[in-house]
Amino acid sequence: MKKLFVLSGMLFAFSMNAQFSVSIQSQPDFNEQEAILYTLNGSKDIIVTKEKSKGNTWTFKYPKNYSGMMKVYFPNTNNSVSFISENKNINIQLDTKANKIQNIIYQDESNELMNSIQESSQKKEIILPALVQIKEYYKDNTEFGKALTSEMGRLSGTSSIDQSKHPFVYYYNTNYNKFLSNNPAKKVTQEEIVNFIDKSNDMLESSSLLRPILVSYLNVGGNTNVNASVDTLINKLNVETPRGQTVLSELIDIFDVYDMNEFKTKYLTLAKDLKCTINDRLASTLKSNAATDIGAVFPDYKFHAAVNTNAKSIAEVKADKKVIVFWSSTCSHCESELPQLLTKYKELQAKNIQIIGMSLDTDKNAYTTKIAAFPWINDSELRGWNSSFAEIYNIHATPTYFILDANNKIISKPSHVGDVLQYFNVK
Template sequence: MLKINYLRYFNFKSRRIFCGIFYIYSMKNLIILVALFISAIIHAQFTVTLSSAQSKAGSDAYLYTLNGSKDVLSSKAVNSKNKWVFKVPDSYVGMLRVYIPEGNNSVNLISENKNIEASYLMKGDKISEVNYIDETNKTMNDIQDIQRKKEIILPALYQMNDFYTSKSPFKTAINEEIVRLSQNITYDASKHPFIDFYNSNYKKFLAPDATTPKVEEKDIINFIANSSEMLETSSLLKPILVSYLNNAPKADVSKSIDNLLNAVNIETPRGQTVLSELIEIFDTYDMADLKAKYLAEAMNLKCTINDRLAGTIAISKNLEIGAKFANYTFTNAFNTKAKSIYDVKASKKIILFWASTCSHCEAEIPKLIEKYAQMKAQNIQIIGLSVDNDKDSYERRIKDLPWINDAQLRGWNSTYAETYNVHATPTYYILDQDNKIIAKPNHVGDVLNFLNLK
C-alpha cells in the first residue's frame, strides 16, 4: 500500500515536473513567435532607397503604390544624410512613385517585391537624371529607353541612311546604330514577371506593330477579366479602357461597356475598379449620359463596395448640383485676408481651377477680367486655385489677376485636384452664399450667361 501510494505520488510529481518543463518550453516558443511577429511588423517586406547628394536635408518624401490609375499612399520617409529609405511592409508587385514636394519632383519605379535603389541628379530645383541601381529597375529602364529610341530615332535613321554612300563612315555608324536599336533587350521572364507582364501587354494592346495580331473586343474583355492583380498595379488599365471605348461601335457604345462589365462582374473588386475607372473616364471626356447611367448602376449595388469605387461615388456626390462644396484652407493666398473658401463672404463665388501654362485659360481669363468690376458690384467673387508647379510663372501671371488666387505649386499633385475632381483646366464651379454648388459651367461663356453678365 505504501509502495503503491509512493508510486502514485511519484507519478503525480513527475507529471507536475513534466508539465512545468512543457510550460517553460511553450512559453519560450511563444516568446519567439511573438518576437518573429513583431519583427515582421517592424521590418519591411522590401525597402525603397532613393538618394541624391543635391537634395535638401530634412525634407519629407512620399511613396505611392498604384490601384488602377489612382496613387495610393504607402509610406513617408524623412531625408537622412541625403537619402530616403521607405519600408514597404506588404508584398507588392507593380508601379511605384516617390513624390518629393520640394520642386514638385517625382521618381517613377517598379517593384517586383525586391529591394529597390536609385539616385538622381538635379538641375535647379528639378530632377534631371535618374540612375536606377537595382536590377529590376535598371532592366526596365533599358527596355523603355530602347523602345523610345525605336519609336522616335529609328525611323529617322532609316531615312538618313538613304542619303549616304555605302563607303561613308557616317553611313557605317548609322547602320551600326540601326542594328543596335533593332535588337530587343533579353531578360528572364520568370525572374522579372512584372516587366514581362507590362511590356508584353503594352505592346499588344497599346503599341502594336506590324507583327502584332489585331486585337478584337473579346481579346480586351478576356484580358481585363482574367489578368492577375498586376493589371491594377501596372498603369495599363485606364489607357486600355480608353482604347476599348475608342474602338467600340459608335452606334452602341453602351453595349460594349455592358459586355465588359458582365465579364468582369461588378460585384467583384476587379469589376468595381473597372467600373470606377470608366465613370472617371466618362467624366474626363464629358460623356455625361454614360457617366450618369453607370454612376447610378454603381450607387445601386447591394454588395460590399471596394474603396476604389466608394471614393468615385463619394466625389461625384460631393460635387453634384446642390451639394455643399468642400472647404479648402488657403496655402498662400493673394488679394485676400481670408483663410479659406468658406471665409470669403460673397453672394456667389466662382471657383476657377487654372494654370499659367494653360492655353485655354489664357483665352478665357481675359473675359473674366473684363467683367470682374460688374461681378464685384454684385458681390460676386472669383477664387482661383492654380495647378501650376513653377513658382515664377505662377507669380508673374497673378500680378494681372484682380481676384483671390492660391496655389500649392504641386501641379496635378495639388490636393484640391483630387478633392474637386479636376481633370482639365479651366474648370469652373459656381457657389451660392452658403457654399452650395449651383452651377458647373464648361466654359467662360457659360459662367457669364449663368450670372447674366452680358
C-alpha cells in the first residue's frame, strides 16, 4: 500500500508542476501500452515515472530542471529510445514495424541538432578516412575529384553550436571531442582530466561521458600506475562530496567489469569505511555488492519462464550446490565456456550440483536455439541488460558465475569456467 501511495503521489506532483514534457508517438501497430522514463546518473539509468499509452502517444511531465541524457523503455516489446533534454519540451515520432523501432524522428530543436551532429561525427570518423584514400586516384580538376574535395571539406568542418541556446549539446560534443574522440586535437593529460572532472558542472553526471572519461583517464596513466592514478583523482575530488562518491562508485564498477579484483576490493573497502552521508549512487553500489558478496545469502529470483525445472524460483531449486551462470547467446566468451560445462554436466549432476543459466538475451529465437543444447535450468526475461536480475546481482559482464551451497549462501565467485570445474574437482 505504501509503495502505491508513493507512486501515485509522484505522478500527481508530475502533473501539477511540470517543467517540461516528453511526448513520444508511435504508429498504431506498435503493440505497447506502458513506457518507463529514465534519467541518467553517471552510467546508471534512474527510473523517473511510468505512463500508459493514450492513442499511441506517451506523455511524461518532468517537474524540474534537467539537462542530460534521457531514455524511454517499452518493457513489453523490449524497445528503447534515447534522447536529450535541455529543459524544453521534447517530441519524438517512432517508425515501427513488427513491434520493433525502425526509425526515430526527433521533432524538437535540441534533439534534431544533437542527432545531426552525431550523424556528422560518425561520417567524419568512418567515411572521411576512406575518401582521403580514394582522393589519391582522382585529379582535382575532374568532376568526381571536385565532388570528393567538396565532400571532404564538408566532413572536415566543425559544427557550430550556440552554447547559450543549446548548453547540453555544446557541453556533450565539446567534451566528447576533447576527451574521447578518435582524432583529438591534442593528447590530453591525466591532470587535464582530473581538473575537468573536478570543475565540471552537474551535466557530467547526466551526460553519459563520466565512465568513458574515467576509463580514458586510467588508460592514460597506464596499467602500472592504477593505484596512484585513482588516489590522485579521489583525493582531488574528496570522497565525502557527491561528485567524489559518484566517481568512486563508477571506478568500483569499472574494476568489476575488467576483473581488476584487487583494485575493486581496495576502493570498495574505502567506500564501506566512509563515515559521512552516502549519496544514492554509491549507496546503490554498496548494496548490490553486499548482496552478492561471498558469505551472503544469494538474493532470490522468481523465474520468468524457466525450462528443465518445476521450481518457481532459484531458492526452490534443491541441490547440494548450485552454479548460477549469467550469459548471453551473443557473448563470445560464453560461446567457448558453456560447452565446457556441458561436457562435465553429468559428473556435476552425480554430485548433486545443479546449474542455473540466466540469460541476458533479447532475441527469443537465438535464446531458444541455444538452450536446446543445455540440459540444465534456463531462464530469461528476454530484456538484455534491462533484465531485472542484471541490477539485482550486480552483473557487468557475461559470463558471470556464482556457486551457492544448499542454503543458497554464496561460497565462491569464479572468474572463469575453469575455476568452476576446478572448484568441484571435475576439470
